[in-house]
Amino acid sequence: MQKIAITKYMGANFVRDVHLLALEIAEANRMGKHIVLDLDYEGWDIVETGIEKIVKDIADRLCIPYNRIQFRTNDMLAKSEIFVNKYCGWNEALRDAEHNNIQTISFPAVLRYGQFLGRADNNRMYGHYKHINNRFKNQGVATFHHDPMIVHTYTHQSEFIEFCIEHNTAYKQILPNLPYSDLGIYLKPPIVFGNHMDIDFWKRVYKNITVELAYETVPSSGTFYPTEKTFRPIQYGKLFMIAAGRDYEKHLAGLGFDIFDDIIDKSYDSEEYYIRIDMMFNSLNQFLQSNYDVESLHTRLKRNQDLLCKLVKENAHE
Secondary structure, X not given: OEEEEHHHHEOOOOEOOHHHHHHHHHHHHHOOOOEEEEOOOOOOOOOOOOHHHHHHHHHHHHOOOHHHXXXXXXXXXXXXXXXXXXXXXXXXXXXXXXXXXXXXXXOOOOOOEXXXXXXXXXXXXXXXXXXXXXXXXXXXXXEEOOOOOOOXXXXXXXXXXXXXXXXXXXHHHHHHXXXXXXXXXXXXXXXXHOOOOOHHHHHXXXXXOOEEEEEOOOOOOOOOOOOHHHHHHHHOOOEEEEEOOOOHHHHHHHOOOOOOOOOOOOHHHHOOHHHHXXXXXXXXXXXXXXXXXXXXXXXXXXXXXXXXXXXXHHHOOO
16 A cells, blocks of 8 residues: 655645646556545545546546545545545544633523634635624624735735635725734634633633534535534633534534524525525524523533543544
8 A cells, every 4th residue: 555645736725736646646556556535634625626637637648546545534425436545544623622611601691603714715804804894793703814915815836816816896895904803903713723711812812702613624515524613612622613514513413402493593504605604694694683591501511522522432442
């Protein structure tokens, strides 16, 4: 078996240097080895990014049978119909959670939402624009780490160039205030960088929200790749709304988690991309106006915390 680390040839929304990937596959084939294209802990969509087709074309040119090539991925659905897919069974998000105590559940006196964004992509750009223009913005707190002086917009590997083109007026509106923070000071949430020891963030910011709008790494449908962005509100006893592919929260419920669809309108889960985010904000604003007694949800939120602990223990030695 020859393992090829494929993450150096792709990201969540792009592929690159495929000529070098072809050379690695050709060398493994020359040695007669079974080829494993390893995404490590990532679960990027190999179909939507185009890497599946690229590998198929390489295999066809080199006359490699498809059953000699396997993708190893953290996408629980692994939807390729061409190559064997193996779910690797270990999620970095749970590895992060393993080092953190489950928190005491508490809520602010008024329903409030949080949106904490790291790397920019199309969905996150649009979600930030929605927050800036949300009529209930005063009931929310948001940060966006994207710095346009460091991450350039108009490059072939930009993960948000579609937003800039399709919603150029919106992009021009948010651009002058990036990176962004509603906090008066700019805190780097440990959420994004895997460092959960930032007491200031958890005590000063996160405890003061009721529901988090989380934006997952893979937004396309037909995949299920939950990361720390999904497990963060569960670990800290918060309600959540997740921008991801179609039926993402349905799959989360399939793992046993309570998605609170009787409390928050989750009809957005049947959509994806910008339409999903529009519907999320509609559902969010309905919830913010409801004056719902979230203190009554402690038992259900605790069950979610307990299930997360169980998953952490089960995956601790994978």
